[in-house]
Amino acid sequence: MELKSTDKIKISGRVTLDILDKVQKNTNVLVSLCNLKGGQIPGKIYHYSATKKPIIFILDGTEKEKTQIKKYFEKYNRYYFCEKNVESISQV
Numbered sequence: 001m002e003l004k005s006t007d008k009i010k011i012s013g014r015v016t017l018d019i020l021d022k023v024q025k026n027t028n029v030l031v032s033l034c035n036l037k038g039g040q041i042p043g044k045i046y047h048y049s050a051t052k053k054p055i056i057f058i059l060d061g062t063e064k065e066k067t068q069i070k071k072y073f074e075k076y077n078r079y080y081f082c083e084k085n086v087e088s089i090s091q092v
Contacts (some may be wrong), residue, residue, distance in 0.1 A: 034060040056092050060084045
């Protein structure tokens with residue numbers, strides 16, 4: 001998959017923790033993308049949850065996996081859920 005930066009979104013490869021920390025300090029919203037299959041909770045969601053920033057949770061996997069993850073996290077009233085497609089992400 002090839003992603004391109006826009007005037008509002010910067011796409012970069014892997015970066016060091018120092019660079020990541022600087023970027024996150026200047027970021028308004030954090031985005032977490034679920035795994036394609038398996039229903040595992042991405043580890044970064046716990047890191048993001050330690051901030052006070054809004055978090056967009058892009059769901060992926062089977063319907064059962066997406067439902068389980070959403071059910072677990074929606075009780076905290078701080079995540080914005082969407083499907084992994086342009087229409088759903090645009091509505092968040």
